[in-house]
Amino acid sequence: MAAFGVSFISFSAPVADGDDVIIIEVTEHAGPVARPGRSSSNIECLYYPSLQTAYLSFYADYGFVEVVVSNITSGTSNTYHHSGIGTCPVVVSREWLTTIDIYTEGGKYYQALIMTINSND
Numbered sequence: 001m002a003a004f005g006v007s008f009i010s011f012s013a014p015v016a017d018g019d020d021v022i023i024i025e026v027t028e029h030a031g032p033v034a035r036p037g038r039s040s041s042n043i044e045c046l047y048y049p050s051l052q053t054a055y056l057s058f059y060a061d062y063g064f065v066e067v068v069v070s071n072i073t074s075g076t077s078n079t080y081h082h083s084g085i086g087t088c089p090v091v092v093s094r095e096w097l098t099t100i101d102i103y104t105e106g107g108k109y110y111q112a113l114i115m116t117i118n119s120n121d
Contacts, residue, residue, distance in 0.1 A: 022047040056088045063105030072097040
């Protein structure tokens with residue numbers, strides 16, 4: 001049996017009282033036209049609504065990654081660069097639908113979708 005040297009980086013996200021964490025599925029897309037894949041990734045996405053933040057945890061070394069967070073409602077986007085292992089926090093708007101596109105150094109593409117409803121309106 002081969003031994004693998006993988007280190008997991010744990011983190012504690014600040015959570016407001018009564019806040020529910022929402023686990024968001026991250027899917028791999030393949031081919032020139034992105035189509036949802038059902039292969040499991042070593043990427044976990046936890047969304048904290050009260051913080052307007054999603055935490056992407058990379059449990060394998062993807063090398064350098066680019067994360068693009070796009071708000072479909074407003075048309076705005078933010079780009080984050082990450083080492084590809086550990087945790088990467090990204091800001092998520094409370095305006096309806098947000099896509100999180102993850103592009104790895106090795107040419108893989110993953111996506112998570114977050115649909116929110118602003119209850120403060």
